[in-house]
Amino acid sequence: MTKYLAYFRGKMQTLLQYREAAISGALVQIFFGLLRIYLLKAFYASSSLVPPIPFEHAVVYVWLVEGTLRLAPYAPDGEIVQQIRSGQVAYEWIKPLDLYHAWLSRSLASKIAPTLLRFFPVILISSMFFGFRAPDSFLAGLSWLISLSAAVLLSAVITNLLNITLLWTISGEGISQLLTASSYLLSGQMIPLAIFPDTIRDIFRFLPFSGIIDLPNRFYLGELSWQQLPIALAFQFAWIVFFWIVGQGVLRAGIRRIVIQGG
Amino acid sequence: MKQPLIIVKDLCKTYSVSKREKGIKGSLKGLFHREKQIIEALKGISFQVDPGDCIGFIGPNGAGKSTTLKILSGILLPSSGQCSVLGRIPWMERMEHVRHIGVVFGQRTQLWWDLPLQESYYLLKSIYSIPNEVFHKRMRDLVSLLQMEPWLSVPVRQLSLGLRMRADIIASLLHDPEILFLDEPSIGLDTETKIELRRFLKHLNEKNGKTILLASHDLWDIEALCKRIIFINHGKILRDCLLENFLKQEVHERSIKLSGIPRADLLKHFKPSQLKAETDHILLQIDTKQTSMAQVLSTLSSLEGLDELSIEQPSIEDLVLKLYQSEKST
Numbered sequence: 363m364t365k366y367l368a369y370f371r372g373k374m375q376t377l378l379q380y381r382e383a384a385i386s387g388a389l390v391q392i393f394f395g396l397l398r399i400y401l402l403k404a405f406y407a408s409s410s411l412v413p414p415i416p417f418e419h420a421v422v423y424v425w426l427v428e429g430t431l432r433l434a435p436y437a438p439d440g441e442i443v444q445q446i447r448s449g450q451v452a453y454e455w456i457k458p459l460d461l462y463h464a465w466l467s468r469s470l471a472s473k474i475a476p477t478l479l480r481f482f483p484v485i486l487i488s489s490m491f492f493g494f495r496a497p498d499s500f501l502a503g504l505s506w507l508i509s510l511s512a513a514v515l516l517s518a519v520i521t522n523l524l525n526i527t528l529l530w531t532i533s534g535e536g537i538s539q540l541l542t543a544s545s546y547l548l549s550g551q552m553i554p555l556a557i558f559p560d561t562i563r564d565i566f567r568f569l570p571f572s573g574i575i576d577l578p579n580r581f582y583l584g585e586l587s588w589q590q591l592p593i594a595l596a597f598q599f600a601w602i603v604f605f606w607i608v609g610q611g612v613l614r615a616g617i618r619r620i621v622i623q624g625g
Numbered sequence: 626m627k628q629p630l631i632i633v634k635d636l637c638k639t640y641s642v643s644k645r646e647k648g649i650k651g652s653l654k655g656l657f658h659r660e661k662q663i664i665e666a667l668k669g670i671s672f673q674v675d676p677g678d679c680i681g682f683i684g685p686n687g688a689g690k691s692t693t694l695k696i697l698s699g700i701l702l703p704s705s706g707q708c709s710v711l712g713r714i715p716w717m718e719r720m721e722h723v724r725h726i727g728v729v730f731g732q733r734t735q736l737w738w739d740l741p742l743q744e745s746y747y748l749l750k751s752i753y754s755i756p757n758e759v760f761h762k763r764m765r766d767l768v769s770l771l772q773m774e775p776w777l778s779v780p781v782r783q784l785s786l787g788l789r790m791r792a793d794i795i796a797s798l799l800h801d802p803e804i805l806f807l808d809e810p811s812i813g814l815d816t817e818t819k820i821e822l823r824r825f826l827k828h829l830n831e832k833n834g835k836t837i838l839l840a841s842h843d844l845w846d847i848e849a850l851c852k853r854i855i856f857i858n859h860g861k862i863l864r865d866c867l868l869e870n871f872l873k874q875e876v877h878e879r880s881i882k883l884s885g886i887p888r889a890d891l892l893k894h895f896k897p898s899q900l901k902a903e904t905d906h907i908l909l910q911i912d913t914k915q916t917s918m919a920q921v922l923s924t925l926s927s928l929e930g931l932d933e934l935s936i937e938q939p940s941i942e943d944l945v946l947k948l949y950q951s952e953k954s955t
Contacts, residue, residue, distance in 0.1 A: 368751035376739045441738070452700045453735040456728050457752050458720045618702075 365459060366467040373471035376441075377479075384479035387432075391484050395428040396492065402553070414556045418493065419583050423554045425494040426579045429484040432476035433513060434549055434574055435520040436542040438527075438534045439468055446528045461617070462610045465525050469518040477514075498584045505591045506582040512598040513574045519605035520545075520570065526609055529616035550576035556585070570601040630804065630836055631674035631697065636706035638667040638692055638860075666692045668860040669706065674838065676803075679830045681851035681868070682840040685949055689860040690840035694806045697838070698728045711803065724753065727797035731809035734793050736781040742792055743777040746799060753800035760799065767795045771825060787818035794822070798829075805829070807839045811846050823849045844941045856948060863948065872941070879918070881909040883925070885932025894924050906933070 402420050406413055415423070442465060445451040454461055488494035497503040524541060528534045546552050548571035555566050555576045566572055577594055580586045586594065643659040646652075667689045674680060682690040695701040696708060699715035699722050708715065713722045736745040750760045768774055771791045776784060784792060790810065797805065807826075811819045827850055829835045841847055847854060847868070854871055856864040864871060883891075884906040891900055891907065901908040911921050918936075925931060 364754070365751045368748045372737055372740060372744060372748050375744065376737070379739065448733060450733045450735070452695070452730070453728070453733065455700050455719075456698050456723045456726070458724050459752055 366463050369464050369467040370471045373441075373468040374475050377472060377475035380479075384476070385483070387476070388480050388483035388487075391428040391431055391480060392487055392492075395424050395484070395488060398424050398427075398553075399492070405557075415554060415583070415585070418495075419585075420554055420557075421493040422495060422583060423550075423579050425485065425488040425492070426582060427551050427575060428488070429481040430477055430510070430575065430578075431551070432480060433473055433510075433517055434542075434545045434551060434571075435517045435524060436545060437538045438521070438524045439465070439472055442468070442525045443528060443534060446532060455617070462522070462526075462613050466518060466522045466609075469521040469525065470514065473514050473517050473521065497582050501588040502581060502584050505586070505588040506578050508591060509578040509581050509594055509598070512595055512602070513578050516570060516598050516602050516605070517574050519602050519609060523605055523609045523612065526613045526616055529613075529619065545571045545574070548572065549574050550579065554579070556580075570605070573598040573601055628676075629673040630676045630678075630711060631672075631838075632707070632709045633673070633693075633697070634671045634707045635669045636667050636671070636693070636696060636708055637665070637669050637704045638689075638696065638701065639704045640664045640666060665860055667696075667703070667706075670857070670860070670862050672855060672862065672865055674836060676836055677830070677834050678853060679826075679837040679851045680839065681847035681854045682838065682857060683844065683847060683854055683945060684840075684857035686842075688857045690857055691808050692860075693857070694728075694808050694838060694840055698726055698806050699723060724800065725803050727800070727802035727805045729790075729793055729797045729805070729807045729810050731790070731807075731812040734781070734789060735796055736789070736792055738782050739780060741778045742773075742781055742784070745781065745792075745796060749796060749799050755800060763799055763801065764795070767798055770828070771795060771821075787814050790814060790818070790822070794825070802835075804836045804838065807837065807841075809841055810839070811841060811843050819843070819846065826850055844945055848941050856945075858949070872944070877913045879911055879913060880937045881911065881921070881925075882935045882937060883907045883909055883931070883933070885930045886925070886928050887930065890928050890930075894928075908937075 399421055402424070403417070406417050406420075413420075442451075445454070454464065485494060489496075497506060520541075524534060524537060527537055531537060548566050548569050550566075550572060555563050555572060557563075558566060567576065573594075577586075577598065581588070581591070581594070641661045641663050643655075644662045646654055670689070670693065682693065684690050692701065696703050697710055697715060699719050702716050710722060711725050715722045736742065737748065746764055749755075755763070768777065771794065773788070773791055773795065776788055776792070781789065781792065794810070810826075811822060814822065823846060826837060826839075830837050830850070837850070839847065839851060852868055854864065854866065854868050855862055856871075886907070888900065888902065888907065891909070895909060899910045901910065909921075911918070925934065
């Protein structure tokens with residue numbers, strides 16, 4: 363366990379170095395958040411139907427999305443791409459390590475570190491000027507935090523599967539573009555899932571990506587109450603276990619292939 | 626009777642590479658149909674290594690040296706054949722196997738690129754679960770032997786190649802492996818660093834009793850370190866012998882550098898093909914299988930006018946070059 367923790371710490375340390383990237387990232391996210399809010403405003407103003415969520419909720423939702431933007435699985439670990447390109451990955455194989463969990467520790471760090479760096483500035487500025495607000499109750503906040511933690515793990519197992527596919531694709535660009543586009547839409551980052559037509563919304567909410575952004579956000583907004591937390595966690599963990607098992611299987615196949623084809 | 630540390634028997638390794646034709650037309654064709662080409666990297670090699678050995682693998686690029694080391698370290702799976710390292714089959718008992726070996730690939734690094742050097746060492750400490758005191762003592766010793774103290778808190782990406790190599794070698798030794806595999810460790814290093822590295826590896830081998838398997842193109846490395854050499858080409862072992870025997874066996878041709886004696890006098894005793902005129906001296910080639918060195922020297926000393934005489938020691942590089950060439954012609 364300590365060895366995987368060491369991987370996690372190392373990766374966190376690497377990522378927390380990039381202060382300027384964090385500042386500029388936070389600014390970009392404020393900009394995009396505002397843009398999105400104005401789009402939603404136009405959307406709300408032009409529609410005569412009763413909106414599925416009140417506008418104030420949509421605003422908070424947008425800021426939560428912006429604050430946790432880097433949580434979504436969208437790209438493989440740059441260092442792993444590098445390692446596979448250069449063949450350095452062989453060095454990982456000569457360590458008494460389980461490669462899946464070593465990479466998972468890095469994926470976890472690569473989700474947590476950039477999110478930590480961006481979340482606080484985005485939330486601070488948006489709550490001062492742009493309509494972000496604290497959750498209604500302590501329990502809503504706590505449920506959000508718990509569900510968000512499961513979301514981090516879910517995103518990490520998906521990212522790790524993406525890392526593993528690098529053993530075939532080398533660059534992983536194709537898959538990561540596909541993944542970015544789909545997770546952007548399906549997780550609720552583009553527009554809150556609640557706004558989609560009912561059938562589409564339900565399908566999206568069944569897919570794993572909703573467990574990363576949409577689900578924790580609904581706890582924050584109080585759309586889901588804390589009593590529903592166990593069901594939500596069961597949903598998230600079902601997908602976590604699914605990707606955890608699939609990822610390890612795929613890695614085994616990939617390693618066999620590498621071992622056969624030569625470093 | 627010492628138990629061999631490494632036993633390799635009839636090891637074979639074939640790769641298949643898909644062949645692609647050149648040009649756009651070829652690339653388009655490749656989209657539908659690719660021809661597979663089988664490459665035999667190893668065609669049945671066998672050898673044994675005793676504890677404390679220091680073995681040098683010599684051979685041209687693509688000969689199979691790295692493939693052999695990769696199979697021994699458990700990275701590659703052989704196509705057929707057997708191999709055991711410390712009584713374990715590397716690819717079957719990977720986790721336990723890798724605890725006892727250290728590996729350095731000259732062209733790669735296992736260090737964490739963006740973090741200070743010592744972070745990589747602490748990571749290794751956790752990976753190998755090395756106890757605190759043991760780790761600190763070992764790191765201190767290695768770091769001071771290779772004079773890396775000033776660099777411990779510098780990010781790895783800022784280290785020069787020589788420093789990085791030294792850092793990588795420390796990294797491969799922190800868990801105190803019994804066997805060290807080195808693949809081109811001195812590639813791209815300057816002479817001073819190379820010499821320092823050799824001294825360090827010699828120390829490891831002789832004082833600490835580490836078994837070292839070294840693949841290198843730098844024959845001076847091999848000459849300075851290894852008592853035994855294994856010469857590989859086209860996936861087969863051509864020679865497996867002690868270095869001194871190799872030098873003796875291959876060297877039945879010597880050349881003597883002479884000056885002072887007129888060529889005409891020399892021709893009375895030697896064939897014209899044996900004499901090569903250089904600008905200010907004559908090179909006399911002799912085959913020690915036909916005439917002994919003593920005979921030649923006594924002949925030469927009987928001749929008048931001898932000014933200078935020196936026997937040229939053939940370098941290991943000349944010998945290996947000759948081996949390569951004789952390989953090509955057969």
